[in-house]
Amino acid sequence: MDERFDSWHDHLFRQVVAPMVITCDDPEGFQGSIESMDLGAVHVSAVEASPCGAYRTSRMIRQSDPELLQLAFNLRGETAITQDRRCALSHPSDLVLYHTSRPHQIRTGFSKDATYGVMVVFPTTLLPLPSHKVERLTATPLSGREGIGALISKFLTHLVNGADQYGASDRSRLGVVLTDLLTTLLAHRLDADTALRTTTHQRVLLLQVHTFIQQHLTDPRLSPATIAAAHGISVRTLHRLFQTQEATLAEWIRAQRLERCRRDLCDPALSDRPIHAIATRWSFPVPAHFTRAFTAAYGVTPQEYRRRHQSHHALDWHA
Structure with a gap:
C-alpha cells in the first residue's frame, strides 16, 4: 500500500513493530509503501520509503516493549542503524540486527533517494541462543553476499517477490526455515555452533544440501561424495540427513531431475527440442531408463505428456 508521511508512523511502527518517533525533512514529498506477510510468529515486510529517520527512547520502551528482534535486509540505498554504542551503515545486501528492548536510531536515504529493503520481526524467544551473546551482534553489518547470509538474502528476496504464492501452512513452515537460517548465521558469527539445537542445525544443513543439489542437477558427476565434500561432511552423515525425509538422497535427486524434465516438456519455447x-540435459543419458522413470512418476510416457500439454495449449490459444 502507498502512504504519505502522516500515516507512515501509525502503520509501520505502531502496528508492525513498536512505537517510535518518526522524522522527515520533506514530509509533504514523502512517499512510502509496505507489503507485509506473517510466517507464523515471524513477520516479514518489504518496505520502500523516502529519506526519513526514526528513534526509540528508554521512556517508550518502559511504556511498551514487545521484546522483539528486528533484522533489516537492505536492497537499495543506505541505512544507518545505531544501538548499544554501535552504528552500522548498511549498504545493499547487508543484514543488520537490532532489538526493540533497547534505545536505537535509524536513518535512511543519505543520497536523497528512496531506500528499499526487507524487515524481519520475530520474538527473541525463537532464537535458541543466549540473549547476552546475541546482543554482541546488534547494529553490526552482517554480509548477505556469502555463506549463510547469502542464503538468507536469496530466501527473503524470493519470499517477498512471490508472497501471493504461499498458503497459510506454507507460511508457517517458511517461518521455521527462516528462523533456523537466522539462528545459524548468528551462531556462526558468535562461533557458538555448540549452542544450536541438533534439529536446528540439521534443518539448515539439509536446506543447504537441497540448494546445492538443485544448482547442480545438470551435472552428471553429481554424487553423494561430491555433495558431502561440498558441505564438509561425510557421505554417511549426508545419508543420515535424509533419513528424516520421505525420500532417500538418490530418490530426491531423481525426483528433482524428473520435475525439471516435466517442466521442459511443458514449455512451448522448447517444443522443437x-x-x-531434454532428458540428457537433466542427466538421463539412456532414453529407455528415462522413459521408465518418467512413466513411473507421472503415469504417462514423456511423449504422451508432451502431446497432451501441447494440445492443451493449442486449445487455450484458439479459445
Whole structure:
C-alpha cells in the first residue's frame, strides 16, 4: 500500500513493530509503501520509503516493549542503524540486527533517494541462543553476499517477490526455515555452533544440501561424495540427513531431475527440442531408463505428456 508521511508512523511502527518517533525533512514529498506477510510468529515486510529517520527512547520502551528482534535486509540505498554504542551503515545486501528492548536510531536515504529493503520481526524467544551473546551482534553489518547470509538474502528476496504464492501452512513452515537460517548465521558469527539445537542445525544443513543439489542437477558427476565434500561432511552423515525425509538422497535427486524434465516438456519455447535432448540435459543419458522413470512418476510416457500439454495449449490459444 502507498502512504504519505502522516500515516507512515501509525502503520509501520505502531502496528508492525513498536512505537517510535518518526522524522522527515520533506514530509509533504514523502512517499512510502509496505507489503507485509506473517510466517507464523515471524513477520516479514518489504518496505520502500523516502529519506526519513526514526528513534526509540528508554521512556517508550518502559511504556511498551514487545521484546522483539528486528533484522533489516537492505536492497537499495543506505541505512544507518545505531544501538548499544554501535552504528552500522548498511549498504545493499547487508543484514543488520537490532532489538526493540533497547534505545536505537535509524536513518535512511543519505543520497536523497528512496531506500528499499526487507524487515524481519520475530520474538527473541525463537532464537535458541543466549540473549547476552546475541546482543554482541546488534547494529553490526552482517554480509548477505556469502555463506549463510547469502542464503538468507536469496530466501527473503524470493519470499517477498512471490508472497501471493504461499498458503497459510506454507507460511508457517517458511517461518521455521527462516528462523533456523537466522539462528545459524548468528551462531556462526558468535562461533557458538555448540549452542544450536541438533534439529536446528540439521534443518539448515539439509536446506543447504537441497540448494546445492538443485544448482547442480545438470551435472552428471553429481554424487553423494561430491555433495558431502561440498558441505564438509561425510557421505554417511549426508545419508543420515535424509533419513528424516520421505525420500532417500538418490530418490530426491531423481525426483528433482524428473520435475525439471516435466517442466521442459511443458514449455512451448522448447517444443522443437527432442525429448532425448531434454532428458540428457537433466542427466538421463539412456532414453529407455528415462522413459521408465518418467512413466513411473507421472503415469504417462514423456511423449504422451508432451502431446497432451501441447494440445492443451493449442486449445487455450484458439479459445
